[in-house]
Amino acid sequence: MSRADNTQPLTVMGLMSGTSVDGVDACLARLEFVAGRLQYEILATYTQDMPDAVRSRLLKCMADKTVHLEELCSLNVAVGELFADAALGLMKAHNISAAQIDCIGSHGQTIYHWPPTERGKLGGTLQIGEPSIIAEKTGVYTIGDFRPRDMAAGGQGAPLVCFADLLLFQDETIGRCIQNIGGIANVTVVPSHQSQKQSEKPVIAFDTGPGNMLMDAAMTHFFQKAYDENGTIAAQGQINQAVLDVLLKHSYLELKPPKTTGREQFGAPFLNELLAEFPDVSGSDWLATLNFYTAQTIVDAYERFVFPVYDVAEMVVGGGGAYNDTLLNTMETLLKAGNRSIAIKTHADFGIHDKYKEALAFAILAWASLLRRPNNLPECTGASHSVILGKHIL
C-alpha cells in the first residue's frame, strides 16, 4: 500500500487453527491505515476448544492422507461450525454484535498442502471449515480460503503471515527480524521503510531450522514433560560439543532461502538417531545442547543470509520460544559475539499476544482483501505477481 492511502478504521476478526489442531483462535482488531502505517488495536481474543471427536477425525484424515468424500464433506461442515462458534464465542464474551464487525477472515484448517513441484506448474492446497457457515451463523461478511489465489499465480501459498509482519512491524528507519519460534522456527525480515524505498529490498521469509521441536522431543524422552519451561533444565546442563558438531552439520542449514523445513527433518526420528549415537549424555546436557543449537541455527541463518543484505537493529521473537529465557540469552550472546548490536524484543512489546498472532494476521489479510488491495508478498511466496487473496462470501 502506498503511504498516501489512508483508510477508515475497520473492525475485523481473524480466525485460525494451526497444525496442532487444538482449538480455533479468534482475534478482533480495529485496523486503520494512517500515513503509510497500519494502526492496530486488539479489541478482543477468544479460543474455541476443539472437541476431541473432531480433533481425532482431523488427525486421522491428516495421517491417512486418504479420506472418504462423505467424511470430507462432513468434516468441512463440522469444522466450519467450530470456526463459527469461535466467532460467536468472542462476540458473546465481549458483548459485540454482528453490526459492529465489518468482516471475518478465516484461515480454515489445513488438511493438505501440495506446493508446486516445478516451475510453471501449479500446486494445490486444501483448507476446510466451510466459510459459508461462518457467514450464516454470525451474519458477518466472511472471507475465507486465502491460499489458493497465491498458488494460482504460481506461488507456494505460504508464508502468508509475512504480509502482516510487514504491516505490523515495519519501521521508518529500523530493520527487524520477526522471529517466530514454534515447533519450527521461521523469520520474516522486514527492512526499514527508508532502506526499502532506497534499494527496493524485498521482505524475505524462511524457516531458520528447528524451533522448540528438538527440545520438546528431548523433554518428553528424558523428563516426560511437554517442554522445558523458561529453559530451566537447559540452564542446568552443559553443552556437549561432540553432539553440537554433529547437529551443526545438518544440510538444511546451508540451503539458501527461500526454504522450508518440518517434522520430517527435525522430528523425533532425527533426535532418536542422535540419542543412539550418544547414549552417555545426560538429559540436562541434551537440553543445554539442543537449546544452544536452536539459538545458533537462528543466529547463523541471520549471519549467512540476512546481515550481508539487510541492516537489522531489532529482533522480535514470538511463539513458545519467546518464553525460553535460556534460548533468548544464548541468542543475545551469539549476536554480541558477532559484533551485532541487535535488541531482542517480543511480540508482547508490541501489544500482541503470541497465541493470537496468526489470528491477527488473518484479520489483517482479510482487511486488505476487503479493501481490494493485494495481500500476498510474491517475494515470500514465489508467486509471479501480487494478487488479492481470499474468497468473499457476501
Next chain:
Amino acid sequence: MSRADNTQPLTVMGLMSGTSVDGVDACLARLEFVAGRLQYEILATYTQDMPDAVRSRLLKCMADKTVHLEELCSLNVAVGELFADAALGLMKAHNISAAQIDCIGSHGQTIYHWPPTERGKLGGTLQIGEPSIIAEKTGVYTIGDFRPRDMAAGGQGAPLVCFADLLLFQDETIGRCIQNIGGIANVTVVPSHQSQKQSEKPVIAFDTGPGNMLMDAAMTHFFQKAYDENGTIAAQGQINQAVLDVLLKHSYLELKPPKTTGREQFGAPFLNELLAEFPDVSGSDWLATLNFYTAQTIVDAYERFVFPVYDVAEMVVGGGGAYNDTLLNTMETLLKAGNRSIAIKTHADFGIHDKYKEALAFAILAWASLLRRPNNLPECTGASHSVILGKHIL
C-alpha cells in the same frame, strides 16, 4: 428482484460441467433487468473437451468415493485449468477480451454431494475446479462454489437452476412448466407473475422420474446404440401393457415433491430386473413402452402435483429428450387426453441451446451474486431463507 429494479447491462460468462464429465460448457450472455424482466442475449458459447486422463481420474474419484488428498489437490488444479481453458477458448474463438467481461460464474465439477440428513443438521458438498485459477488465467472477476452457501442456510444446495428458470421463463400471465429431460427428468414450475403476485404461489422444482435413462439403457442392451434418435425405434414398436403396469407401480411416482431421484432408482439394474421378468418382449416394443412410460411419468406428475395448484399454459422442454419426437408427441396426446390445453415448446424457441442451458444458468446466478442479490430459491432448495450464493475472487 422487484420489478422496479432496473440494472445496467452486464456481460457474464457461465461455466458448467455435468455429472457425465465429458466437457466444460461456457456461455457468455448479456444480462439486464428491465421493468421486472430479465433481458438476455446469448453472445457466444464454447465447449472445452475433457481430456481422457482427467476424465478417468474424476470418474475414479467419484466411483471410489475415497481419494488421496494429494490427488484431490491435483485434480482441483487440473479441473480449474480446464475451466479456465473453456473460458479462454470462448474468448479466443469470439475475439473477446477480459475487459469486455464483467464476471465469470463457475459451477465447478461436483465430486460429492451430501445433502442434510435431518432437519436442523447441515449437509455438505464438494465442487472442484479451483476458481482462483480461472481468475488468474482469464483476468476476469470470478465467482465460484455456489452450493455451500445454500447448505449453510439448511438447504439441499440444489436445485439452483430454478432461479434462472424463474428469470428466463416467467411470463406476465402464462404459467409454465420448464421440463428438463436429461438422464433424469426434472421440472421447474414457474407461475405467471400475476398469479404469483395474487396468491404468492412459490416456484417449485422436483424430479418427475426417469428422463432418457431407461430408454438409453434399453438402446444399449438391444441395439448397442447410445440413444434412440428422434424416438424412431420407439415409434416402430408396440407398447406392452403388462410391462407398463409394472413400471407404473414404481413407488417414486407417488411421492410428494420436493423429491429427487437418480441412477440408484432408475438405472441399469432396475431395467435388468424387468428384462429378466419379461424375456419375450422385443427391443422395439421395449423402446415403445419405456418411451411411453417416460412421457406418462412426466404428465402424471403434472396431474398429481402441478395442475391442482398452478395454471399452466405452456411446457418448455429441454435436454436431450427435447429431440425425441415420439416422446413429445406422447406427452401432447396424454395432455390432450386429460383435457389440458398446453402448448409444448422447446428451449430453442426462447433462443437457448439445450447444451448451454446450465452454463447460462450459472451466468445468471453469478450476475445476481455480483449485484449482491439473493439467488437461491428457498422454496426449491429447502433453505431457511434466501442468501447470496457464490464465493467472489476479486
